[in-house]
Amino acid sequence: RPSVNQIDDLLDEIDKRVTKGDRVLVTTLTKRMAEEMDKYLHKINIKSKYIHSEVDTLERVEILRELRLGKIDVLVGVNLLREGLDLPEVSLVAILDADKEGFLRNEKSLTQTAGRAARNVDGLVIFYADKMTESMQKTIDETNRRREKQIAYNIEHNITPRTVSKTTQDVFAQTSVLDIKGYDVKNPYAIAPDEDLVTVAAEEQEVYKTIPQMEKAISKIKKEMERAARDLDFMEAAKLRDEMFRLQKELESMKK
Numbered sequence: 001r002p003s004v005n006q007i008d009d010l011l012d013e014i015d016k017r018v019t020k021g022d023r024v025l026v027t028t029l030t031k032r033m034a035e036e037m038d039k040y041l042h043k044i045n046i047k048s049k050y051i052h053s054e055v056d057t058l059e060r061v062e063i064l065r066e067l068r069l070g071k072i073d074v075l076v077g078v079n080l081l082r083e084g085l086d087l088p089e090v091s092l093v094a095i096l097d098a099d100k101e102g103f104l105r106n107e108k109s110l111t112q113t114a115g116r117a118a119r120n121v122d123g124l125v126i127f128y129a130d131k132m133t134e135s136m137q138k139t140i141d142e143t144n145r146r147r148e149k150q151i152a153y154n155i156e157h158n159i160t161p162r163t164v165s166k167t168t169q170d171v172f173a174q175t176s177v178l179d180i181k182g183y184d185v186k187n188p189y190a191i192a193p194d195e196d197l198v199t200v201a202a203e204e205q206e207v208y209k210t211i212p213q214m215e216k217a218i219s220k221i222k223k224e225m226e227r228a229a230r231d232l233d234f235m236e237a238a239k240l241r242d243e244m245f246r247l248q249k250e251l252e253s254m255k256k
Contacts (some may be wrong), residue, residue, distance in 0.1 A: 003097065006128040007040075010094050013126065014046060014074060022091035023067055024074045025116055029097050029104060034076045042073055048074035053078055053230060060229045061238045079104060088119040091177055092126070099129035112140040118146075121161045214251045 001011060010026065017024050028034045031052040038050040049063045056156060066072045068089055078083050094118050110127075117123030126135055126141070154161060227238035 001126055001128055003099075003130050006096060010096075010128070011046075011194075012127075013094065013124075015091055017092045017203045018046070018073045020091070020122075020123070021070070022120070023070075023087065023089045024092045024094065025087070025090055025113075026074060026076045026094045027096065027104075027113055028076065028078055028148055029100060029102075031078055033096070034078050037076045046074055047072045048076060050076040052078045058229075058241060061241055065238070067145045087116055088121075091122045092124050093117040094128065096128050098127035099131050099133045099161070101133055101135060105133070105135060106167040110135055111142055113172070114139060114143055131169065141172040179241045211254055214247060214254060218247050218251065221247065 014024050026037060028037060031054060034050040034052055038048050041048040049066065051060055051063055055063070061076065063072070067075045070088065070089075093114060095105075095110065098110065105111065114125040117125050129136065150161075153159070182235060217233060221240050221244045225237050225244060228237040
């Protein structure tokens, strides 16, 4: 669609999606643009947040969880490429300045970003641009090829496409490796005071016998968590965050 009046057009599309209870991703070229877009959306009472590399690691993880739980409706970001970003609630991906060729608007980036809407049966991707670039055309061609292949598979196996529907509990579980005692479905962010965090992770956990060992392990996990968040691998970052919290709780007990 033309970049002229792209914001007005985008707002109309956001309204359609939010009315249906869906979520929206908006990608911009710069951090400043992401922040300004977020401010503007807030001014007109649209629940949104932005993500970029300067946003704190833990905050990024929580923002994604808020999007999935419906606490916010629109996520504005600069780089939303991560293949593992599982967001079935997202039915619209809007790419601003899609014709500005570069790392964030090359074929691979556009294809991966567009793929964020693939998990929703009503998924729509809008390129806002003044011209059709080679990268845009290749992305459209590849997306159409994948769609035709999927349609043929569905017909052959008598499959009716449906959006993956996940409950609050499902979302909470997917973004955490911990089963939290005192977890309240009505308030998934609240943890009952003084309750233990009980892991349900399948893999065995390391046992650290000394305080220095524990502190070293926490430091290592924190770095891994920050790296995962920088890569926008929110699920991995959430797992590492919960493991870090578990070890910090053990460390506090060791120091008593």
